[in-house]
Amino acid sequence: MAEFAAASGAGQKAGVALAATGLILTVAMPGTGALTATANSNQVASAVGTQPEIPAAASATIDFSRAAVSTTADPDSKLKQLLSAQSVGTIKQSSSKGTLGAPLDTLVTASPFGYRVNPITGGLGEFHRGQDFVAQCGTQVHAAAAGKVTFAGWHPYGGGNRIVVDHGNGLETTYNHLSSFSVQVGQTVSRGDVIALSGTTGASTGCHLHFEVMVNGDVVDPLGWL
Numbered sequence: 559m560a561e562f563a564a565a566s567g568a569g570q571k572a573g574v575a576l577a578a579t580g581l582i583l584t585v586a587m588p589g590t591g592a593l594t595a596t597a598n599s600n601q602v603a604s605a606v607g608t609q610p611e612i613p614a615a616a617s618a619t620i621d622f623s624r625a626a627v628s629t630t631a632d633p634d635s636k637l638k639q640l641l642s643a644q645s646v647g648t649i650k651q652s653s654s655k656g657t658l659g660a661p662l663d664t665l666v667t668a669s670p671f672g673y674r675v676n677p678i679t680g681g682l683g684e685f686h687r688g689q690d691f692v693a694q695c696g697t698q699v700h701a702a703a704a705g706k707v708t709f710a711g712w713h714p715y716g717g718g719n720r721i722v723v724d725h726g727n728g729l730e731t732t733y734n735h736l737s738s739f740s741v742q743v744g745q746t747v748s749r750g751d752v753i754a755l756s757g758t759t760g761a762s763t764g765c766h767l768h769f770e771v772m773v774n775g776d777v778v779d780p781l782g783w784l
């Protein structure tokens with residue numbers, strides 16, 4: 559009995575000490591909860607024997623460190639590893655999902671990627687090459703990942719003022735119908751940089767952002783990467 563109490567007392571101290579660092583708050587809580595609730599050594603013993611609590615708390619700790627440690631959470635590194643590990647054309651959506659950052663602070667889909675009725679001509683079966691996001695004219699547009707601006711100008715096929723960012727290894731993103739540019743061709747951008755303000759230039763029925771993801775020159779569904 560005395561051994562159990564001593565052991566769990568030490569465990570509690572360790573838990574509290576680590577909780578103070580902010581690293582494993584969830585691990586410390588079940589232990590302190592059990593101990594303060596009961597001075598009864600039988601129940602302390604049973605709390606110590608409750609193994610299933612520990613794996614659950616351990617996984618919560620992993621989630622926490624994933625969000626907190628910038629080296630492992632760095633999305634540009636993840637993207638770079640993904641692109642270097644395999645040909646960009648063979649990357650599955652399960653691994654590409656989340657590697658690109660949002661081009662707007664708030665993403666609300668106005669019109670999805672894929673076949674749709676043309677909003678201007680009313681024609682059926684038009685292939686929509688990107689994802690339209692709701693954006694008032696003048697909304698800040700962010701680079702979806704680190705890269706180099708390879709185009710910033712007028713797109714003659716409907717994109718209006720358009721920016722293309724090359725992320726390397728065959729991956730590009732494009733930003734269309736912009737009202738103004740904040741970058742120039744040849745400029746290197748970081749993920750999240752403001753590269754333009756949204757608009758309604760080109761073939762557009764109103765203010766919004768038409769965002770494209772291109773893999774080896776072919777458009778793919780941006781939602782597979784965001």
Ligand SMILES: [Zn+2]
Binds near residue numbers: 686688689767
């Ligand atoms: Zn569009």
